[in-house]
Amino acid sequence: MQRLIEFDQALKTLLVSIDSDVGTTKLNLSECLGRILAEDVTSLIDIPGFDNSQVDGYAARSSEVSVGKEFVVSQRIPAGSNPTNLEKGTVARIFTGAEPPSGADCIIMQEDVKIIGEQKVEVLKSAGVGENIRKRACDLKTGEVFFKKGRQLSSADIGLCASVGRVSMQVYEKITVGVFSTGDELKQPGEKLERGQLFDSNRPMIINCVKSMGINCIDFGCLPDRLEPTVKSLKSASEKVDAIITCGGVSVGEEDHLKDAVQELGELKLWKINMKPGKPFAYGKLGKSAYLGLPGNPVSAWVTFSLLCRPFILKLNGKELGKTLFTMARTNFDYENRNSRREFLRVTIDLKGNLQLYGRQNSQILSSICFCDGLIEVSPKQTIKAGENVKFYNFSSIG
Ligand code: AMP
Ligand code: MG
Numbered sequence: 001m002q003r004l005i006e007f008d009q010a011l012k013t014l015l016v017s018i019d020s021d022v023g024t025t026k027l028n029l030s031e032c033l034g035r036i037l038a039e040d041v042t043s044l045i046d047i048p049g050f051d052n053s054q055v056d057g058y059a060a061r062s063s064e065v066s067v068g069k070e071f072v073v074s075q076r077i078p079a080g081s082n083p084t085n086l087e088k089g090t091v092a093r094i095f096t097g098a099e100p101p102s103g104a105d106c107i108i109m110q111e112d113v114k115i116i117g118e119q120k121v122e123v124l125k126s127a128g129v130g131e132n133i134r135k136r137a138c139d140l141k142t143g144e145v146f147f148k149k150g151r152q153l154s155s156a157d158i159g160l161c162a163s164v165g166r167v168s169m170q171v172y173e174k175i176t177v178g179v180f181s182t183g184d185e186l187k188q189p190g191e192k193l194e195r196g197q198l199f200d201s202n203r204p205m206i207i208n209c210v211k212s213m214g215i216n217c218i219d220f221g222c223l224p225d226r227l228e229p230t231v232k233s234l235k236s237a238s239e240k241v242d243a244i245i246t247c248g249g250v251s252v253g254e255e256d257h258l259k260d261a262v263q264e265l266g267e268l269k270l271w272k273i274n275m276k277p278g279k280p281f282a283y284g285k286l287g288k289s290a291y292l293g294l295p296g297n298p299v300s301a302w303v304t305f306s307l308l309c310r311p312f313i314l315k316l317n318g319k320e321l322g323k324t325l326f327t328m329a330r331t332n333f334d335y336e337n338r339n340s341r342r343e344f345l346r347v348t349i350d351l352k353g354n355l356q357l358y359g360r361q362n363s364q365i366l367s368s369i370c371f372c373d374g375l376i377e378v379s380p381k382q383t384i385k386a387g388e389n390v391k392f393y394n395f396s397s398i399g
Contacts, residue, residue, distance in 0.1 A: 004272050004273060004274035004279070004341070005270060005272065005273050005274060006273075006274050006342070007273055007274065007275045007307070007342050007377075010270055010273045010281070010283075010308065011307070011308060011311065013269065013270055013283070014270070014283055014308060014311075014312045015311065015312065015315055015321070017269065018312070018315050018316050020175070020242075020315075020316045020317070020318065022038075022172045022173055022175060022316075022317060022318050023172070023173040024038035024039075024170050024171065024172055024173065025170070025171060025172075025173055026168050026169070026170050026171075027168060027169060027171055028167065028168050029158055029161055029162060029166060029167060029168060029169060032153050032158055032161075032169050032171060033153060033154075033155060033158060033214075034152060034153065034213075034214035035152070035153055035169070035171035035172070035174075035214065036150065036151070036152050036153075036171055036172045036314075036317055036318045036319045037147055037148070037149050037150060037151045037152075037153065037169060037170070037171055037172075038149060038170045038171050038172045038318060039149055039169070039170040040145045040147065040148055040149050041145065041146060041147040041161060041166065041169065042143060042144065042145050042146070043140040043141065043142055043143065043144045043146055043164045044142065044164050044165045044166070045142055045164055045165060046136050046137035046140065046141055046142050047137065047139040047140040047163055047164060048134055048135075048136055048137070048138065048139065049136065050099050050136050051099060051100060051133055051134065051135055051136050052079075052097050052098060052099055052100070052133070052134050053094045053095065053096055053097065053098050053099075053100060053107045053132060053133060053134075054096065054107065054132045054133065054134050055096055055107055055109050055110065055132045056094075056095050056096055056109075056110045057094060057107045057108050057109045057110045057112070057113070057132065058071070058073070058091040058092065058093060058094065058107065058108045058110070058113055058121060059077070059083075059086060059091060059092040059094045059100045059101055059104035059106075059107050060086075060091045060092075060104055060105075060106055060107070060108055060127065061086065061088070061103060061104060061105060061106075062105050062106040062126075062127060062128055062129045062131070064088075064089060065106070065108065065123055065126045065127060066123065066126055067123060067124065067125065067126055068122065068123065069122070069123050070116065070120060070121070070122050070123075071089070071090055071091040071120070071121055071122075071123070072089075072090045072091075072119055072120055073090065073091055073092065073093050073119045073120065073121060074086065074087045074090035074091070074092060074119075075092045075093070075101065076092070076093045077092055077093065077094045077095065077098045077099070077100075077101065078095050078098060079095050079096065079097035079098045080097075080098070081098060082099075083098070083099060083100065083101035083102075084101060085101055085102050085103050086100075086101040086102065086103035086104045088103075091104075091108070091121065092104065094107060100133060105129050105130065105133075106127040106128060106129060106130065106131040106132065106133065107127065107131065107132035107133055108123060108125070108126070108127045108131075108132075109125075109127075109132060112124050112125035112127070140164065146160065146164075147160075147161075148320065149318075149320070150318055150319055150320030151319075151320065152214070152314070152319050153169070153171075172317055172318035174214065174215055174216045174317065175215060175216065175242040175243070175313070175316055175317045176215070176216040176217070176218060176240070176241045176242055177210045177215055177216070177217050177218070177241060177242065177243045177244070177245060177313060178217070178218040178219075178220045178237045178240065178241040178243070178244050178245070179203055179206050179207050179210065179217060179218070179219060179220060179244075179245045179246075179247075180203070180220045180221065180222070180223050180233065180234075180237070180244070180245070180246045180247070181200045181202050181203035181221075181222045181223070181246070181247045181248060182222065182223040182224075182225065182230070182246055182247065182248040182249035182257075182258065182296070183200075183222070183223075183225060183248050183249065183296060184224055184225045184255075185197050185198060186198065186199070186200040186222050187199055187200065188200055188222070200222055201298055201366060202247035202248065202294070202296070202298055202301045203219065203221075203222065203247060205298070205301070205302065205366075206245055206247060206294070206301065206305055207219055209302075209305055209306075209310070210245075210313070213310065213313065213314060215313060215317060218237075218240065218241060220233065220237055220244075223246070223249070225249060225255040225256075225257060226257065227257040227260055227261060230249070230257045230258065230261040231261045231264055231265060234246075234261050234262070234265055234286055234291075235265055235286070237286075237289070238265070238266070238286035238287045238288070238289040238291075239287065239289075241289055242288075242289060242290065242316060243289060243290040243291070243292060243312075243313060243316060244286060244289055244290070244291050244292070245292045245293075245294060245305070245309060246258055246291075246292075246293050246294065247294045247295075247296055247301050248294075248295070248296025248301075249293075249296065250271075250280045250281070250282045250293035250294070250295060250296075251280040251295065251296070252280070258282065258293050259271060259282060259293070262282065262284045262286065262291050262293070263284075265286050265287075266284055266285045266286040266287060266291065267284050267285045268282060268283075268284040268291075269283050269284050269285065270282065270283040270284070271283075271293075273304075273308075274340075274341050274342055274380075275303075275304075275341060275342045275343075275344060276339060276341040276342070276343050276344070276363075277295070277297060277299050277300035277303050277304075277344065277363035278295060278300045278303050278304040278307075278308075278344070279295070279300075279341070280293075280295045280300075281293065281294065281295060281304045281308060283308075290312070290316065292308070292309050292312065294309070295363075297363040297364050298363075298364065298366035298369075299346075299362075299363040299364065299365060299366060299368060299369060300363045302366070302369050303344050303375065306375075306393070306395075306398045307325065307344070307375075307393065307398070310398060311325065325393055325397075325398055326377065326391040326392055326393050327392055327394065328389040328390065328391065328392065329354075329355050329376075329389065329390065329392035330353075330354045330355065330387060330388070330389055330390075331347075331354065331355045331356075331357075331376070331384055331386060331387070331388055331389075331390055332350060332352075332354040332355065332356055332386050332387075333355075333356065333357045333384070333386055334383075334384060334385055334386055335357060335378065335383070335384040336382075336383045336384070337378040337379065337380060337381060337382050337383075338381070339380060340380045340381075341380060342377065342378070342379055342380060343377070343378040344375040344376070344377055344378075344393070345357060345358070345361060345375060345376050345378060346358040346361060346368050346369070346372040346374075346375060347372060347373065347374060347375065347376050347392070348371070348372050348373050349373045349374075355374075355376060355390070355392060358371070358372050369395075372395070373394065373395055373396075374392055374393050374394040374395045374396075374398075375392070375393045375395075376390045376391060376392050376393075377390065377391040377393070378390070
């Protein structure tokens with residue numbers, strides 16, 4: 001029997017094999033959400049650009065301030081205005097984001113002052129040097145690189161780019177992924193199901209996984225369980241896309257033709273991973289296109305897509321991947337993996353934020369993916385005790 005490849009090794013093999021040469025394009029900031037940076041981004045200005053007040057309050061000289069002391073309010077400084085020097089022995093009314101007047105070295109919070117006359121206040125709580133003042137460039141300095149090439153831009157990232165005055169960004173062009181389902185038993189929603197048939201759920205699921213990553217996707221339809229049309233369709237697809245994903249037909253039965261088709265047309269680099277679900281996963285090369293073969297069981301397709309294809313496709317599109325796909329999280333259950341395969345178990349997050357084992361772990365039960373929050377990884381022979389921290393793959397970051 002062929003030796004199963006360890007999950008970590010499979011992921012590494014996939015990722016190191018990438019030597020993509022994706023084109024780049026300049027986009028307006030408003031079009032950059034989810035796009036992958038093709039340049040390092042430098043701050044054009046200091047952020048903040050000037051010292052400013054963190055609160056609504058009174059600008060003062062800290063050496064003059066003490067509890068119970070009364071001050072005349074000598075000027076009023078709303079955000080965006082230009083203050084004059086602070087007269088000695090006085091304070092200035094100031095608002096959040098406004099520049100303190102020269103001479104002032106602290107801001108007393110409005111709540112720490114009592115108004116005792118038209119332009120007069122009494123200090124209830126004193127303030128030390130620098131208190132409630134945000135210093136110029138405390139966030140970013142002019143010329144500082146704050147985003148590296150390969151970053152996938154989030155909404156907050158776009159906000160930060162706008163804050164330094166960026167109008168446009170150099171990003172990678174979107175690569176294109178093509179998706180096939182396979183199986184004579186499959187019908188499409190809207191068609192009539194005959195005995196023994198089922199609706200094709202993997203293809204719409206995987207197409208939407210790809211689209212939600214901000215990647216172009218072509219729907220190549222459903223392949224019959226025959227070698228000849230499989231070879232023909234894969235060949236033609238490999239001329240059109242950067243990566244091909246198939247679902248099903250990659251296992252060991254006589255009705256499984258994907259492996260033979262890939263070997264006939266190109267190279268099969270990897271097949272069968274020591275994981276559950278997801279064992280029959282395949283990876284190869286068809287001309288210039290990458291080939292990713294997912295198992296047919298919907299949960300296995302989802303898990304192998306999320307853990308192996310997703311990082312692969314993002315890296316193929318120029319993304320610099322994070323250190324890990326998982327975070328550590330606490331379980332509220334005992335579990336023993338008696339299997340020699342690495343298990344990825346579906347879990348939910350309970351009201352206390354701990355992980356709870358989902359009851360139905362069969363790889364055909366697609367509803368389990370919809371009703372769970374993520375997967376935990378359990379090594380062969382590993383025993384988990386309630387309260388222990390385990391590797392958790394949250395669907396909201398990998399799905
Ligand atoms: P296979 O890997 O082709 O042997 O398929 C394994 C199981 O997954 C079989 O029960 C198939 O009917 C089912 N399956 C395969 N492809 C799909 C699909 N696209 N949508 C739903 N179920 C599928
Ligand atoms: Mg099949």
